[in-house]
Amino acid sequence: MTSSALATAPPRAVVTTDPADGARAYHPRGAARELWLCKDGEIVLEGPAGTGKSRASLEKLHALALKYPGMRAAMCRKTRVSMTESTLVTFEDHVLLPGDPMVVDGPMRASRRSYVYPNGSEIVVAGLDRPSRLMSTEFDVIYVAEATELFENDWEMLTTRLRNGRIPYQQIIADCNPDAPSHWLHQRCDSGRATVFFSRHEDNPVLFDHRVGDWTDRGRVYLERLDRLTGVRLERLRHGKRAGVEGAVYAFDRRVHLVDPFEIPDDWPRYRVIDFGYTHPFVCLWAATDGDGRIYIYRELYMTRRTVSEHGARIAELSAGETYARTWSDHDPEAMAVLRGLGIVCELANKDMKAGRQLVMDRLKVQRDGKPRLMLMRDILAERDDELHEARQPVCTEQEFDAYVYPKTADGRVAKEDPVKEYDHGMDCLRYLCMGLAAGAPASVTPRADADDGRGGRGGWSGRGARRERAAIDRGRRPGPLSRGR
Numbered sequence: 001m002t003s004s005a006l007a008t009a010p011p012r013a014v015v016t017t018d019p020a021d022g023a024r025a026y027h028p029r030g031a032a033r034e035l036w037l038c039k040d041g042e043i044v045l046e047g048p049a050g051t052g053k054s055r056a057s058l059e060k061l062h063a064l065a066l067k068y069p070g071m072r073a074a075m076c077r078k079t080r081v082s083m084t085e086s087t088l089v090t091f092e093d094h095v096l097l098p099g100d101p102m103v104v105d106g107p108m109r110a111s112r113r114s115y116v117y118p119n120g121s122e123i124v125v126a127g128l129d130r131p132s133r134l135m136s137t138e139f140d141v142i143y144v145a146e147a148t149e150l151f152e153n154d155w156e157m158l159t160t161r162l163r164n165g166r167i168p169y170q171q172i173i174a175d176c177n178p179d180a181p182s183h184w185l186h187q188r189c190d191s192g193r194a195t196v197f198f199s200r201h202e203d204n205p206v207l208f209d210h211r212v213g214d215w216t217d218r219g220r221v222y223l224e225r226l227d228r229l230t231g232v233r234l235e236r237l238r239h240g241k242r243a244g245v246e247g248a249v250y251a252f253d254r255r256v257h258l259v260d261p262f263e264i265p266d267d268w269p270r271y272r273v274i275d276f277g278y279t280h281p282f283v284c285l286w287a288a289t290d291g292d293g294r295i296y297i298y299r300e301l302y303m304t305r306r307t308v309s310e311h312g313a314r315i316a317e318l319s320a321g322e323t324y325a326r327t328w329s330d331h332d333p334e335a336m337a338v339l340r341g342l343g344i345v346c347e348l349a350n351k352d353m354k355a356g357r358q359l360v361m362d363r364l365k366v367q368r369d370g371k372p373r374l375m376l377m378r379d380i381l382a383e384r385d386d387e388l389h390e391a392r393q394p395v396c397t398e399q400e401f402d403a404y405v406y407p408k409t410a411d412g413r414v415a416k417e418d419p420v421k422e423y424d425h426g427m428d429c430l431r432y433l434c435m436g437l438a439a440g441a442p443a444s445v446t447p448r449a450d451a452d453d454g455r456g457g458r459g460g461w462s463g464r465g466a467r468r469e470r471a472a473i474d475r476g477r478r479p480g481p482l483s484r485g486r
Helices: 031-037 051-066 089-096 151-160 184-190 217-227 232-239 307-320 333-341 352-362 385-391 426-440 465-476 479-486
Strands: 042-046 071-079 112-117 122-127 141-144 171-176 195-198 270-275 282-289 295-303 326-327 374-377
Touching: 031 051, 031 195, 031 232, 042 184, 042 479, 051 122, 051 141, 051 171, 071 089, 071 333, 112 184, 141 151, 151 295, 151 333, 217 232, 217 307, 270 333, 282 307, 282 426, 295 307, 295 426, 307 333, 326 333, 352 374, 352 426
Parallel strands: 042 171, 042 195, 071 122, 071 141, 141 171, 270 326, 295 374
Antiparallel strands: 112 122, 270 282, 282 295
């Protein structure tokens, strides 16, 4: 069946294309097939990583646009910038035909606002961080990628836009990896307000060959990679289980601690903090503090397998036009010297793990004004590490919160001692930052010989500044040292 024939064909769960057109065939299986057949108002496609959830949803969106001239659809995510290298890549590289005029003759992917079909159908591209393009118009179908990122209010506001009436049914479609059982989206499905289909790795023909009933070579490699995950990431991304974060070090709530990006005022002091790595991620966080001492993380570099000089050049590029009160780093004299040669002068971070963790915990607590004292902006990665992404490991500090946990004893109890030394590179940066600010951002630091950094290394200073900041936070006041700004 050619793409043009599809526009007049009855709804089908299996769509094939004419090889003479140079098109690719798509055969939905399992939960993807159920998604195609379902006409319910709210549908969620839930499952572990790599089951083909996004492809199935986008293929259905595309088929409806071809079949019903003049229909209007939207593809969206919590933020628009997060779609450029994820949702839009899948749509343009795996759903649309090679050389499709909507792509070839359209704007660059990062600037794309919609896909307009020859038959008058249109698929709008938008993020919930700038909802005016979604909330000011009407749609027949809305597709939400990574729907667990949304608040329930976001979801319900989107459902009010489903009233265009160009297709026989109006529908909102979502895909997601499992989250904690208490997540609002899972609760909505469990209560029957939304229909949920559970996808499996066997649904993806790239991973599983149904003709022989066995995994493909690519499937075996991919599953072996997922099998190397640990903790809640293993349960969710490999086994598709709704699992809470058991033994999490920090009480991190994305509804509270993530904020939409905004321009940092010129009079806010700015800081950088660096944790060195090569095989493990090299992390640089950019932070600013407002007039009440709240920390906002507004930019991030999180990357493996690059030299310090490469990272330094990138940091200098991203820092152009900004002035920093302090830059703290991990203790690596050689790496610090390389950065110094590039104009990035680092001070030794206080690596006291226990005091640092306590300060981060205190800053994450919601205070009397209804806000925590540490927040991260959404989607602030300078670039994504594709190797980490393919391995389903954290690609940013935000994702580390779910993986930064205390170890368990032999009988399965959580042992609240030192956290598991894994997925903690952004966590280290947060400790360095909070300890530096607690000490009044000193101009220089002389490491103490008796301060253990938890990795067998030494370095640190006394905890008096940390204790002073904790006391100020407990009283709901701005810590004294921060009031001096620069």
